[in-house]
Amino acid sequence: MSNLQVSVYRYNPETDSAPYMQEFQIDTQGRDLMVLNVLTMIKDQDSSLAFRRSCREGVCGSDGMNMNGKNGLACVTAVSEVIKDNKLVLRPLPGLPVMRDLVVDMNLFYKQYERMQPYLQNDTAAPAIERLQSPEDRDKLDGLYECILCACCSTSCPSFWWNPDKFVGPAGLLQAYRFLADTRDNATQERLAELEDPFSLFRCRGIMNCVAVCPKGLNPTRAIGKIREMLLSNAT
């Protein structure tokens, strides 16, 4: 039995009044394919299916989607990891507007990222060589800089669904902490000030969906906790 039943979310704004699920049968020849391979096989049959993809190895963050209810990257998720009742159900990332099929409009997500001023700020004159940083200080960036902006975390977060314009979301906050934790950055106070309001950071309710879905094994909740600590010790 190597026929895989796949149910895919379809929506073309030009022709469809409402989204619908379309069924496909895929002959996997008994192999445990990656979900992206399955999508490619479907696209070979029906070229109108739209999804993003690039590196196909989990580093570019293009193909975040919802697979049988859980967000992840199609290219590094084997069908066997997500399949339920012999069926693969593929939907776009939840909570963002759908452009077409599995492609979502990520502008809100990127805006929150940009709001965090995700670049090193250091107003002292740069030396002729690199700025020095001890290995221990550099270690503090591990688990933070590896984010690939796939949006799996933020689009699995109920607080982000509710307030995508005001709550920065786990991805943006992870980036905020990536620069707060960098010993070479000296905009700490400005960065913290940006997060003091009731929404930007404090809408995180510790649900930890972000941690459960991150395809890179990162922990935004922990980073958010660290920022909370910094804000608290700043206030006292």
Add this chain to the structure above:
Amino acid sequence: MSTMRSLSFDAIIVGGGGSGLRAALELAKSGKKTAVLSKVFPTRSHTVSAQGGITCAIGSADPNDDWRWHMYDTVKGGDYIADQDAAEYLCSEGPKAVFELEHMGLPFSRFDNGRIYQRPFGGQSKDFGKGGQAARTCAAADRTGHALLHTLYQNNLKNNTVFLDEWYAVDLVTNADGDVVGCIALCIETGEIAHVKAKATVLATGGAGRIFASTTNALINTGDGIGMALRAGFPMQDMEMWQFHPTGIHGAGCLVTEGCRGEGGYLINKDGERFMERYAPNAKDLAGRDVVARAMVMEVLEGRGCGENGDHVMLKLDHLGEEVLMKRLPGIVELSKTFAHVDPVKEPIPVTPTCHYMMGGIPTNVDGQALAQDPDGNDRVINGLFACGEAACVSVHGANRLGGNSLLDLVVFGRAAGIHIEKSLNEGVEYLEASQSDVDRAMARMSRWNESNGGESVADLRAELQSTMQNAFGVFRQEDNMQEGVSKLAELRERIGNAHLGDKSNAFNTARVEALELDNLLEVAEATAIAALERKESRGAHSRYDYPDRDDVNWLKHSLFHPTNKTVTKREVNFTPKTVDTFEPKIRTY
């Protein structure tokens, strides 16, 4: 079709990878009206997949390191057809470019003294090959490309660069004088087509590894800039030179960094033998990539391959210990588990040489200006057209690129192109406006697909093209196979010209993008095939059974493929660096 919108910029940069973003940064800082037009959101570009590092003599691992040693290695690695003035520029300007990246925030790994961590990579030496293995590749664990690309994107945000994300450049617009004055572009989200006008058009579109069936390259690496330039009638240089990376994961093709061997890993055959000791007694597993890839194929051909089909070898890392692997090569551990179902802490990784990098491309000078050849064989600058990164052939990589030199190429020559464009804009460069017929000409291909009603599918034709290239233009090549490949490509050109775009919708139509990409794959494949057939010698990555030796008398030259009549001419290699003595061609051993 409704009237086409025009967008005007001082400079348009096509491609949002490392070189495009570095060029854009330079121009954004200068206040020029610049836009980056990219078919994917910039951090999805293939630079993100670079792992091991950026090679540069910053004097961290060895305070006595010297950029001239790096230059020597680069020229030798390229089997002496790298341009020595360009290699000199790359290696001498390199440290400045790397320190800039660090100042921008790139999270490099560190030595105990706080300086940037450097690891050994293939083909690296001290003292012009006489002082043993060097450690010259600056790394952010094994995610250097990711760290570099994100850092550049972030700094472009800081400097308010304009981004046209998920726009696809279709073809160049050339004016009556033959100058490049912009391009036609498609907004993928809406299907809108725009005429993008610019005084400088920079092709930073990366490589085209997807012409092969098995490649480490991202699915987006379809040689769009190469295709655009060829269709505009401009020549391509050294297109026969394709690097096969020794360690692609067998089956999946995903890259396993040379940094694994830099950290002490090595290749073994089915007998467990460290076979590189036989092929490269000094450098062993850290010989040039072309040398290692050929050795691996020889092991397989001689019956010492691993696995059921004896068709690959193994990369052994377990002796390095879990701590080193998790600290220095965490991404490789992850990739191996996902794609090879192997934990490298315990078992070796099955690997096979896999298409990785296009040494050839759009010929440019060190300022990124694209070049053509006049009838007397002299270089001629193509007004308005620039190229940098993998799409360009400066040439610093010659016939074989050294590991870690691609990232350096991106930032050094992206920056150089930006600096030159800023200067020429300040001087008030102006070209003749494109006429309606110039624009129509650039629209012809898009219109052809939009009007197609019947014919073969893009997916089938693409698969056929990829297997043709894989079979006839792989690690080892020979006349009859290549001849067959060239004929097959001519047939494919005919069929692709009649192929069918089934989906004509506007909103996020990826079928249309894939159709347009297929044309580019074909252009790249054909240039590759004809140049490979023409170069009757073996040099660097171009290895022929029928011409097994390097022929410096006839082929110490660049090849130049001309698309209008599909011929190949030769172009002189530069042997006159400005500040060092020429590195004379020698027999290349490791």
